[in-house]
Amino acid sequence: MLEGQQPTIWGLSIAFLVIAIVAVVLRFYARRIKSQKLGPDDWTVLVALILSIGVTVNLLIMTQMGGLGTHQQYNADGSIKNPKAFLVFEKTIFAFEVLTWPTVGVTKISVVLLYQRIFATPRFRNLCWVMIAINCAWTITFTLALTFSCLPVYANWDDSIDSTCVDLKALFTTALATDVTTDFLVLFLPVYKIWQLQMSTARKVVIICMFLLGGLVSIVGIIRIHFLTQVYDALEVELQFADTTWIYSQVYYWQIIEVNVGVLSACLPTLRPVQDRFTRNLSFTHLRGSVRKLLSSSSQSHKVSDVRLDSMEEGLNRKFDSQSMAQRSEQQGNYLRYNERV
Structure with a gap:
């Protein structure tokens, strides 16, 4: 005790x-x-x-x-x-x-x-x-x-x-x-x-x-x-x-x-990469849920909704990937490439 x-x-x-x-x-x-x-x-x-x-x-x-x-x-x-x-x-x-x-x-x-x-x-x-x-x-x-x-x-x-x-x-x-x-x-x-x-x-x-x-x-x-x-x-x-x-x-x-x-x-x-990944996944999950809810409520056909959802998810993935590439390109001009070394 x-x-x-x-x-x-x-x-x-x-x-x-x-x-x-x-x-x-x-x-x-x-x-x-x-x-x-x-x-x-x-x-x-x-x-x-x-x-x-x-x-x-x-x-x-x-x-x-x-x-x-x-x-x-x-x-x-x-x-x-x-x-x-x-x-x-x-x-x-x-x-x-x-x-x-x-x-x-x-x-x-x-x-x-x-x-x-x-x-x-x-x-x-x-x-x-x-x-x-x-x-x-x-x-x-x-x-x-x-x-x-x-x-x-x-x-x-x-x-x-x-x-x-x-x-x-x-x-x-x-x-x-x-x-x-x-x-x-x-x-x-x-x-x-x-x-x-x-x-x-x-x-x-x-x-x-x-x-x-x-x-x-x-x-x-x-x-x-x-x-x-x-x-x-x-x-x-x-x-x-x-x-x-x-x-x-x-x-x-x-x-x-x-x-x-x-x-x-x-x-x-x-720990910046962990923060970035967590933030990205959180944002993507939120957007994905919003898109699914929007399409489910407005679409007459469940099959059509899934097609639209898959297409928009693919677009969101491309968006996040392009944003990550843009961030990396922006850092290339840095004198010490801080974000690449930490």
């Missing part, structure tokens, strides 16, 4: 994971629609999704078996009432943090690889390589720093042994602050290049806004910094009877939102 904040954690975890999975599936479907080969950006976001699934499953184990989202219970002598569950909580915290940073880093690398796919100029591609190197260095640095934040490593979940640990509050705050900084660097990297595209200003604004939706991840990261600061402040006050499994809840469900929204944001710019 779920207690306290556990229903919220389960609901948010599953909902955002499903959204991330759907986004990646639609991204691969969009490549198939346009008959495009899968590139490094697609495979990298798939790796990010796999890591995100691992992070989410880990959080659910922490919740179900480790008691995350419930109040910590103590005996009169100050010992924990359920030490086995708390051991699971401590181990899953360690795994959760170690998995989170590669997930975030790989997601941002996928976004930059997408920029390289879209914008073919050598100078911009070199700038993307610099950004990829920065994200790789950030990911490796903080993953290793968190893994070896206490020595020996198993001291991360066993407080009874002698160990040497870094200042975790400073480590996490630095990791999150630099995470948000690299988020903004990645977000604004393509704005200038998009503005150079030979298309209408309205279309440019739409594309820029679509890319900047990734800013949602940065907002979540800032929220997480706020809650993490509160957690460590509370732990410093309540040294002996800290309600650890309760106060970590908000930090971790915001963290699970961040990793899955990151995957979603990385996929959004690639």
Whole structure:
């Protein structure tokens, strides 16, 4: 039975994971629609999704078996009432943090690889390589720093042994602050290049806004910094009877939102073909139904109606095909052929 904040954690975890999975599936479907080969950006976001699934499953184990989202219970002598569950909580915290940073880093690398796919100029591609190197260095640095934040490593979940640990509050705050900084660097990297595209200003604004939706991840990261600061402040006050499994809840469900929204944001710019196909099918279905209704009500002969309907459907198909060809021809003059590369 779920207690306290556990229903919220389960609901948010599953909902955002499903959204991330759907986004990646639609991204691969969009490549198939346009008959495009899968590139490094697609495979990298798939790796990010796999890591995100691992992070989410880990959080659910922490919740179900480790008691995350419930109040910590103590005996009169100050010992924990359920030490086995708390051991699971401590181990899953360690795994959760170690998995989170590669997930975030790989997601941002996928976004930059997408920029390289879209914008073919050598100078911009070199700038993307610099950004990829920065994200790789950030990911490796903080993953290793968190893994070896206490020595020996198993001291991360066993407080009874002698160990040497870094200042975790400073480590996490630095990791999150630099995470948000690299988020903004990645977000604004393509704005200038998009503005150079030979298309209408309205279309440019739409594309820029679509890319900047990734800013949602940065907002979540800032929220997480706020809650993490509160957690460590509370732990410093309540040294002996800290309600650890309760106060970590908000930090971790915001963290699970961040990793899955990151995957979603990385996929959004690639979903235009799916939108176009859906819009076309929806429009065609509506017109087809209207034509059938009109002919059925006005025609005296059902056979004649079917002939007219088939003829008009064929005409509608030709119309949609010609419109698609016209749209493609219009984009041929674009400097970077944006719609063909996304």
